[in-house]
Amino acid sequence: MTFMPWTEELQVGIREIDEQHRWLVDQTNALHDALQGSARAEHVGELLEGLMDYVMNHFIVEENLFIRLKYPQTDAHQAQHNLFSGQVMSLLGRHDAGEEVGIEALELLKDWLIHHILKVDKAYVEYFQAHGLT
Structure with missing residues (x-):
């Protein structure tokens, strides 16, 4: 069973952002799977580095x-991005x-997906659509 399945509920209706969010869900699942097995520290580090790259690129797009x-x-939205970026940087440094x-990173990602995408990102959808972006 997938830890965090991609669902339509996670879609915001903007292709580029949805693709990036889906990548984040995939990375969250990859981290979960790695932690279920005999995850090597190098593998967790690679996932965290990929997450940091994602954070920088995705937040720039938004x-x-x-x-x-x-x-x-x-x-307000940018402040949340900055907080999350700092948390990811801290995890990578540690x-x-x-x-x-690894487990702390998994919890952070799960909370981010549930709170940020489902609530905070969904809040801009109507505004974006009203301004011609879909």
């Missing part, structure tokens, strides 16, 4: 849309220092 469309909640952070 934030550029916010600016272009003059989204009124840009500052991992690189030899600490086991």
Whole structure:
């Protein structure tokens, strides 16, 4: 059984963002699977590094849309992005220092998917659609 299945509920209806969110779900599942087996620290590190790359690229895409469309909640949304980025950087740094952070990373990702995508990201969909983006 998949830890976090991709569902239509996670879609925001913007192809590029949905593809990026789906990648995040896939990485969350890959981390879960790695932690169920005999995950080597290197594998967890690779997943965390990929997550950091994702965070940087995905947030740039969203934030550029916010600016272009003059989204009124840009500052609050960007603050959440900055907080999450900091948490991922901290986990990666702690991992690189030899600490086991896989389960903590999995919980962070699960919470992010449930709270941020399902609530915070969904909040911009109507605004984006009203401004011609689908």
